[in-house]
Every structure is written in C-alpha cells, then in structure tokens.
Amino acid sequence: MTCIHTPVLLENSLQYLITRPDGVYVDCTLGTGGHFTEIGKRLSPTAFLLGMDADPTAVEYCRTFLSISQKYLLEISNFSNIKSLCFRAGFPKVTGIMFDLGMSSFALDNPQRGFSFNSDGPLDMRFSPEIPVSASDFINSASVETMTKTFWNYGEERSAKRIARAIEFARTQKPIEMTAELATIVVKSAHSSFPNKTLSRIFQAIRIQINQELEVLESALQQAIEILEPNGRLVVISYHSLEDRIVKKFMKRESTDCICPPDFPICQCHHRASAEILTRKPVEPSEKEIKSNSRARSARLRALRKKDANEA
Numbered sequence: 001m002t003c004i005h006t007p008v009l010l011e012n013s014l015q016y017l018i019t020r021p022d023g024v025y026v027d028c029t030l031g032t033g034g035h036f037t038e039i040g041k042r043l044s045p046t047a048f049l050l051g052m053d054a055d056p057t058a059v060e061y062c063r064t065f066l067s068i069s070q071k072y073l074l075e076i077s078n079f080s081n082i083k084s085l086c087f088r089a090g091f092p093k094v095t096g097i098m099f100d101l102g103m104s105s106f107a108l109d110n111p112q113r114g115f116s117f118n119s120d121g122p123l124d125m126r127f128s129p130e131i132p133v134s135a136s137d138f139i140n141s142a143s144v145e146t147m148t149k150t151f152w153n154y155g156e157e158r159s160a161k162r163i164a165r166a167i168e169f170a171r172t173q174k175p176i177e178m179t180a181e182l183a184t185i186v187v188k189s190a191h192s193s194f195p196n197k198t199l200s201r202i203f204q205a206i207r208i209q210i211n212q213e214l215e216v217l218e219s220a221l222q223q224a225i226e227i228l229e230p231n232g233r234l235v236v237i238s239y240h241s242l243e244d245r246i247v248k249k250f251m252k253r254e255s256t257d258c259i260c261p262p263d264f265p266i267c268q269c270h271h272r273a274s275a276e277i278l279t280r281k282p283v284e285p286s287e288k289e290i291k292s293n294s295r296a297r298s299a300r301l302r303a304l305r306k307k308d309a310n311e312a
C-alpha cells in the first residue's frame with residue numbers, strides 16, 4: 001500500500017538529519033510513516049530507528065501497511081515523553097531527532113476526527129483519545145473570556161470576542177457537537193470577507209488549545225536537545241507562525257552563550273551555547289513541491305547541530 005500522506009520537505013529533512021547511517025534516530029511524528037520509511041532506507045543494518053505518534057490509528061496504520069525492520073520500534077506516545085521513551089528503548093543518547101508537526105492528511109481527511117471544517121463530523125480534534133477534553137467539550141463549557149483568549153492567542157483572530165459571544169449564545173439553544181454547526185456560527189458572527197481564513201484560524205486555535213500543542217512542543221524540544229549526542233541533529237518542520245516562533249526562539253537560545261537581558265552590565269546567567277543553528281533562514285518548499293502537494297505551502301524547516309562539549 002502506498003503512503004497516503006505526502007512527506008513534506010523530505011530531501012531537506014534527510015540531509016540535515018542523517019549524519020551517520022549507523023546512528024540512532026527518532027521520528028517523533030510518525031503519521032503514516034512517510035519520513036520514517038525514507039529515514040529507514042538511508043540507514044545501515046546496525047542503526048536503530050524509533051517512531052512515535054500520539055494517534056493510535058497512525059501507529060496502527062504503519063504497523064499494518066509499512067514493511068518495517070523488526071529492529072525498529074513504533075510507539076503510541078505523545079512526544080512529550082521522548083526522553084523516557086528513548087531511555088526505555090536503551091538509547092539515552094541519539095544521533096538525530098525529527099519533528100514534522102501538526103496533523104497528517106490521514107487524520108485531516110477523516111471527518112470523524114473533526115479537524116476540518118470542509119466536511120461535517122463530530123467536533124473532536126484530539127490527537128489522541130487520551131486527551132481528556134474534546135473540541136466539543138471545550139466549546140460547550142469554556143467561558144467567553146477563555147474562548148476569546150484561545151481564538152486570539154492561538155488563532156490571531158480579530159473577531160475573537162464576537163465569535164466567542166456567538167458560541168455562548170448558540171449553546172444555550174443546543175450543545176454544539178458537529179463541525180458544520182460550529183462553522184455556521186463562526187461564519188455568521190465574524191462577517192469576514194474571507195470566511196475560510198477565519199474558519200482556519202478558529203479551528204487551529206481550538207486544536208492547539210485542547211491538545212496543548214505549544215506547551216508540549218516546548219517540553220519536547222528541551223528534552224530533545226538533552227538527549228542528542230555530540231554532532232547530533234534536530235530537525236523541525238512547522239506549519240504555522242506560533243509553532244515556528246517557538247522553534248526559532250528555542251534554537252536561538254540553545255545557540256547563544258549569554259542570555260541575560262541586554263541591560264545587564266555583566267553576565268549572570270552563565271548560559272553556554274550547546275548547539276549551532278544550521279538554517280539561518282527556515283527552509284521552505286519549492287514552487288514545484290507546493291504545486292504537487294498544497295499542504296506543504298506553509299511548511300518551514302529549521303535544523304540545529306548539538307555541539308561537542310569541548311567546542312567553544
């Protein structure tokens with residue numbers, strides 16, 4: 001069976017990620033295994049590859065349809081557990097770590113998952129059934145203030161308050177349980193000339209909120225740098241500015257010596273750069289890639305190299 005999600009920025013990812021074919025590699029966002037499979041093809045028989053995904057259906061898909069070396073490990077797990085997973089697998093230090101954030105076409109195109117406003121389905125949006133609050137739970141219980149903050153902070157939506165108020169009113173009539181119901185309320189209340197853009201922002205905001213995507217990413221990046229071996233690589237593909245900002249800030253901090261506020265006359269933090277940024281500017285997909293895979297259009301790839309302890 002062929003892969004049903006086209007891996008984004010594949011060649012660039014592999015170039016930055018793989019430094020030695022016999023190393024230990026981790027794909028934190030397995031999806032339908034596009035990057036994972038290609039990483040595996042470039043490794044030697046003595047290498048190890050761990051793939052994880054919070055979504056059990058993604059891992060199940062890979063176990064069923066991909067021919068994966070018996071030596072490799074696939075885990076259903078949030079990537080916020082990366083450090084303990086690698087430790088348990090017997091690899092406290094690893095050679096390369098890959099994140100391809102967001103969701104796969106596999107999940108996005110399934111109306112039952114509730115990620116898309118283009119087809120009607122239950123308002124779920126959880127990456128994993130272990131996430132306690134679904135999109136519907138959130139929309140039907142959050143205060144106007146909380147919804148406004150979510151739509152503004154995670155969707156940068158100007159009509160955040162108006163939309164939050166409309167939701168609060170609508171749910172007094174009946175609980176909002178389907179994506180189409182929410183989409184109708186959003187479009188009617190926002191009066192936007194670009195309703196699809198508004199819907200994208202609101203759906204993105206709710207998804208980030210219920211999956212705690214930004215907090216989890218910050219924690220996972222920190223763990224990733226800790227477990228990288230000297231000269232090991234971290235490669236992250238993000239799809240919206242909130243994620244990219246976190247990745248950029250993290251990489252800048254890890255590659256900077258003193259991180260004291262600029263008005264401190266002498267350094268008090270004693271922070272030392274542990275890494276070197278390999279992508280001064282994020283790598284973006286070519287026109288050709290965007291033409292053949294429109295979901296690549298907002299992708300930004302950033303990579304860093306862990307320094308050797310003796311490097312200045």
Ligand SMILES: C[S@@+](CC[C@H](N)C(=O)[O-])C[C@H]1O[C@@H](n2cnc3c(N)ncnc32)[C@H](O)[C@@H]1O
Pocket residue numbers: 005006007008028029030031032033034035036052053054055058077078079080100101102103104105127216
């Ligand atoms: C863009 S897809 C990855 C696609 C994959 N690289 C491929 O080529 O098939 C992102 C995947 O990350 C998973 N994911 C998102 N957040 C996660 C998290 N915090 N922990 C683990 N997996 C996560 C999603 O379930 C989704 O399957």
